[in-house]
Amino acid sequence: MKKIVIIGGGIAGLEVSRLLLQEGFPVTLIEKSSHLGGNIRNYAYLFPDFTPSEEILKNYTSLPGNADLQLLLNTEIEKIDFSSRPYTLFSNDGIAISADPIIIATGYQIFDARLKEEFGYGIYDGVITSVEMEKMIREQHIVTPYGKAPRRIAFIHCVGSRDAKVGNTYCSRLCCITAIKQAIETKKLLPQAEIFCFYIDLRMYGLTFEELYLNAQKEYNIQFVRGRLSETSEMIDKRLIIKAEDTLIGRPLKMMTDMLVLMVGMEASNFSKQFAYHNGLEIGEHGFFKPLNQFNARGKSQKEGIYFAGTSIGPMSVAETIEHAQATALSTISYLKGKEN
C-alpha cells in the first residue's frame, strides 16, 4: 500500500506534515535520529529578533500524537527506486516502503571545520564552531575550555563557504547574521569582553538585518575587521594568535584571542550523496538538490511526485524553511487531489 512519505523530521518535514494532516492526508514521517526537530534544536535564539527556537518547535508538539501520522524514528533511507510507480524507499534496516508522493526534507549538515586545518579546529582547544557557541549561549555560560571567562572572542565568517579550497564555493547566507547575533549575545553575557568579527563581506540581506548590524556597533561595541583569517597558532598559555589582513587599512593584523568562533556553513546532508551521479534526482555543484526551476517550482523535483522542502535545496533561515515547506505542502496537496500543480 503506497504511503505519503516525508523524509526528514526537521522543521521543514514537520511543517509539511502539519499541513498535510490538516487537510486530512495520512503521513509517514521518517527521521534518521531518535528525535524530531532537526537542526533547529542546535540554536537557542533565532535571528533577527532573538526568538527562542522552542517557540517554533512548540507548533509541532501535537504532531506525534496525531493518529494519521506514522512516525518512523531511527530510520535512514538508503536508496530510492525510481524504476516504477509508486516509488520504493529502502531503509538501512532493509525495510521497503512503497511511497508516492515523497517529500525530501533531509535538511543540511554543518561543515566539518577540521577540514580548515589552518584555523586550528580540533588542534587548539580554544577554537570552536558557531554550533558549539550557541550551546554555550543557551546555557548562558561562556567559558574557554580552561574554565576561564574569555576576555576576547573573535568570530570568523565564511568558514567552509565561498572557499574553493574546501570544495564549497557558494555562500551559506545565514552565517553573517548569525555571527552578529552571537556577537551581541556574547557581549550581553560578557559585558567586559572585546568581541571581533572578521569578515570578507557582510551579507545583511534580511529587512532588519542591517539594523542589527548597526546595533551591534552602537550598543555592543562589536569590532568589525575586514579580512579573512589565514592561520591560527597557540601560545604557551593556550591563548590563540590569529593572523588576518586588515584589508581596509592594507596591513597584516595579528591578534591574541581567548576564543575563536568559526562560522561554519551549511552543506548538503549525507542523503544527497547517493545522487552525486544524478541517479534520478539532480544535484548541483554545491551538493544540494536542484529543484525543477529557481522561480516558481522550487519545491518540485525533476520527477513527478517527488518534492523538496527546506534546506535540502540550499541554505535557508528558519523563516524561509517554513515558508518553503508551506509552498511544497500546497504543491503536494494539489498533486494528491489530482489537480494541476
Add this chain to the structure above:
Amino acid sequence: MIRDPNFQYPFLIGTIFLFAYLTIRVILWYIKLSKYDKLRFIHFWKTKSVWAAIRDSVADGLLHLSIFKKNPLLGYMHMSLAFGWFLLIVMGHLEVIADRHSLNFPFYYAVFYRYYQPHPDFAGAKVFGAVMDFLLLIILSGVALAIIKRIRKQIFGMKRTTRLKTFDKIALSSLWLIFPLRLLAESLSAAYYHNGSFMSNTLGEWFIQNVRVSAIYDLSWWLYSCSLGFFFIALPFSRYMHIPTEIVFIFLRHAGIMPKKYWNSYAQIQMYSCSRCGICLDACQLYEAGVSNVQSVYFLQFIRNNENVDKSLFGCIICGRCQEACPVHINLNDLRTALRIKASKPLTFSYEYTQKALQQKAGIIYFAGCMTHLTPQIKFSMRRIFDFLGEDVWFMDEDKSICCGAPLMLAGQYDSASQLIQKNTELIMASGAKTLILSCPICYKAFREDYVLPGISIKFHAVYLNEMIRQGRLPKINLGFKTIYHDPCALGRGSKIYDQPRYVIDSYSQRIRLKKEKAEALCCGAGLGAINLPIEAKNKVTFEAMSYFARFKPNALITACPLCKKTFARDRRIPVLDIAELTARAIDEYVNEQKKTVRETRLIES
C-alpha cells in the same frame, strides 16, 4: 649483369652526407663537453663500464627491451625495425663476404646485392638468402604494425601518439617506404634470376606473370636507392636523429656524465635522443586535463625547432612520470629545469630583508616548511611525537619562516634561492644540531640536493619515524582502519624513498596496495613545478587521482606531503592524513591503552 651503374648514387650521396654530418656533430658535442666530462669520457674507455654501455646499446638501442617489458607488442614493433634493420645490414655484408671471400668491395654492394649478383652460388647462399628474406619480412611486419599504430593506437594499449610535424611525417614515410621498395626491387630481380628466397622468389613469380618487369626493373632499384638516400639526408633533421644519438648518449651516461643545471652539450645530446615515441604522453596526467602542449616530447620538439617554449616549459608539474616511462631514460626533469633556469635568468629577487628567527641551540631541528603551516595537524603531530620520544627539538621556522628555496628553484631561480639557502644554512649551522628533520618532501629534496650542511644528518620525517619504530621507541599498534598510501612526487620519484613510509603505515593500519604506486604513483596535481598551468587542469588531475583512490574504498588516504594533503582534502571523498598524524593517533591510542591497563591492574589489586 650490371645494366645501370648509376642508381646507387642517391644512396651514396645520402650515406656520405649522413656520415659527414654525424662525424662533425659528434666531434662538436665532444668538444663542447666540460673539461671534467672530457676526462671522464677518456677514462671511461679504460673501465669495465664500456661493456655495460655496449650491453645497453644493444638492449635499449636495438632490442628496445625497456619498451618490450612494459608493452610486448609495442616493443616488438620497435625491435623489429631497429634490430631487424641492423641484422639486415650485418647479414647482408656477411653474405657478400661469403660470396666474394674478401673484404674488397664497395660498401653499397651489400645494399644492392641482389641487383649485382644474379647468380649466388657460393656455399650457404640459400641459407643466406632465406635469412635475408626472413629479416626483411620481420622488418615489414614492424612497418605494418607502425602503420596500424598510427591508425588504431588502442591496439597497442596506448591512449595517445605523438602529433608529428610535417617534416617528421615525410621522414617517417620515407623510412616506411625503404623496406617495401627493397622487397619490390629484390622481387623483381628474383623474377628474372630466381636469386631470392621464399618471399622474394614467390613475389617474383607473381610479378613475371602479371607485370612487364622490364619496364619497372631499373626504376624499382632507383626508387629503393632514392628512398634510402632521402631518409639519410632527412635523418639529422628529423626524429630519427635519435638512432645515432642514443648510442652516444648511452656511452656518455655510462662514462658518468651527469645532467647539469644549464643547457649544455649533454643536454643537447639528450634532446636529440628523443625518438618521439610518445610513451611519455600516456604517462602524463595533464592529457586528461586537456593540456596537450606541455608534455616532454612536445617540449623537446619545440626547443629543437626553436619555437617559443614558454607555455610548454612552465606548464609542467615536474612530477617525473614521463621520466620514469621514457624508454631512452632521458633526464627529462633536469632538461626542463635547465631551460627554466635559462628562461628566467633576467628575473631577480632580493631577500636582504629576511630577518632571521631567534637563534637557538638544539640537538635536533625540525623544519616544518611553508606549506606545513597551512596543515598544522602535521606540526602538531610532530610535536606530540617528539614529546612522546622525549626529544628536545627546535622548531626552526615556527615564526618568521624563511622558505627553503625549492619553489624558487622549480621556477628556475637558482641564484635567488641561494640567498634563502644561505640564511637558512647559517641558522642551522649555528644551532649545533646534528639532525635536521623535514616533514615536507619538497623541502627535503632541496635540503638534500641544494644545501651544504656538513656533519648534519638530513632526515625525512617518515624515515625518522621508521627508525623510531624499528628501534622500539615508537609502539606498533593496529588502529583498525584500511589505508592507502600516496607516494608524493618529491619523495618517491624525486628522492627514491618508497619503503620507509610504507613500513610506518603498515605498523598502524591495514594498507591496501595500489597498482599505480611507487615509481608509477599518480601526482596530486598541485606541484609547485607548474607555474602557468590553469587551475582547471590542476583540479582535473586531483579529481582523477582521487577517483582512482576511491575505487579501493579505504578509510583514509595517507600521504607524506602537506601540499598533497591540502590538495586531496578538498576533494572530500576520502579523509586524508599525513604519516605524522597517523603516528600521533597511534601514540594516543597506545597511551590510552596503557592507562586502561594501569586502571584495570589497580582495580584488580584493590
Add this chain to the structure above:
Amino acid sequence: MATFDFLEIRHLHIDYDNLDQELLNEVIREEPSFQWCISCGCCTATCSAGNHTTFNIRRISLILRRGEVEGLEEELKKCMLCGKCTLVCPRDIQLRNVVMNIKKIILKKKTA
C-alpha cells in the same frame, strides 16, 4: 613613522578614466584567474615575505588594477614564490603565476 605605501601618492584621487591598464591587461591575458579577486586579504595574511617586510600581495594586485605601476618591480623582488598565497586563496587564483607574469611583462617592456 614609516610609510606603508610603497607608492608615492601622486594624485589626490584615482582618476579612473586615465588609468594605465596596459600592464594589467597583459597580466590578465596570461593569467585570467587574476580577475577573480575579492580582496579578502588571506594571501597577504599568510605571506612568507609579508612576515618579514611590508610586502602586501593583495595590495599590489589591487593597485595594479587601478593602473599604478611605479615601484612594482622593486616591490615584487621580495616574493619568495613559496606558494602559500595560492594555497589559501578562496577563489583559486593562481597568484604565483600572477607574480611571475607581472615581473616578466615589466621586464619585457623595459627591454623593448
